Amino acid sequence: MKTVPHPASLRRAPVQRRSAERLTRILDACADLLDEVGYDDLSTRAVAQRAGVPIGSVYRFFGNKRQMADALAQRNLERFTAQVAERLKEAGDGGWRAALDAVLDEYLAMKRTAPGFSLVDFGNQIPVGTRSEPNHRVADRLSDLLSGYLGHEPDDDLRRTFLIAVETADTLVHLAFRVDPQGDDRIIEEMREMLRAYLARVLD
Numbered sequence: 747m748k749t750v751p752h753p754a755s756l757r758r759a760p761v762q763r764r765s766a767e768r769l770t771r772i773l774d775a776c777a778d779l780l781d782e783v784g785y786d787d788l789s790t791r792a793v794a795q796r797a798g799v800p801i802g803s804v805y806r807f808f809g810n811k812r813q814m815a816d817a818l819a820q821r822n823l824e825r826f827t828a829q830v831a832e833r834l835k836e837a838g839d840g841g842w843r844a845a846l847d848a849v850l851d852e853y854l855a856m857k858r859t860a861p862g863f864s865l866v867d868f869g870n871q872i873p874v875g876t877r878s879e880p881n882h883r884v885a886d887r888l889s890d891l892l893s894g895y896l897g898h899e900p901d902d903d904l905r906r907t908f909l910i911a912v913e914t915a916d917t918l919v920h921l922a923f924r925v926d927p928q929g930d931d932r933i934i935e936e937m938r939e940m941l942r943a944y945l946a947r948v949l950d
Contacts, residue, residue: 769807771797773818776811777862785815785865818862819869819880825860826852826868827887834895842949845892846941850915850934857919858928881916885909896949907948911941 775796779788788811794801808814833848856863869880885908892908893900918937922930 768797768799768803771799772804772807772814773821774861776814776818777860777866780815780818780862780865785811788815790814815866816869819866822856822860822863822866823868823883823887826856826884827891829855830888831891834892842892842896842945843942845895846938846945849888849892850938850941853915853919854929854934857923864923881912882909885912888912898949907945911945914944915941 772793775793776788779792779796783792790804790808790811791801793811793814794804797804804814808817829852830848833852834845837844837848857867867880868884885905888908889900889905892898893904898904915937918933918940919929922933922937925933
């Protein structure tokens with residue numbers, strides 16, 4: 747899936763297909779290099795070389811590597827949202843429990859397989875400049891995505907509920923992956939049960 751970050755993440759949004767494909771290569775290279783060398787040793791020049799583009803192409807979109815990491819985080823969020831939406835279609839009318847499983851399963855899948863995700867995810871592990879606080883961003887996106895599926899209006903109460911759930915999941919998923927590089931299954935299951943108990947009180 748080729749998801750272009752929101753234009754706010756970029757110096758200049760791609761207009762032509764060729765430009766969008768070049769941006770995709772740049773972000774793919776950024777993600778791969780984050781896994782290989784980490785954020786401190788990441789450079790725009792190395793990204794350009796890995797992507798097979800002139801360094802000027804990188805600076806056309808990004809002023810520095812912080813902006814590039816933020817755009818990667820935004821792309822991760824767009825992909826996450828799209829994948830959750832697809833999982834909800836497959837789940838049918840499964841209620842909030844199916845929605846919870848769709849959200850958690852997709853997040854865990856990205857945590858295990860998406861290049862660069864362990865460092866950047868949705869932006870909360872690298873200080874990438876002025877932006878919305880990432881967990882608020884995720885909670886707002888889930889509120890908008892899930893409100894229709896759950897038959898709730900996306901009001902302040904629902905947004906607060908999802909923010910609490912997102913903050914809880916974020917903390918416990920990071921704990922699970924500190925204990926085990928692939929995510930400790932017992933911690934993940936405890937987290938799932940904890941979220942089910944909280945959401946049952948609020949959404950049932």
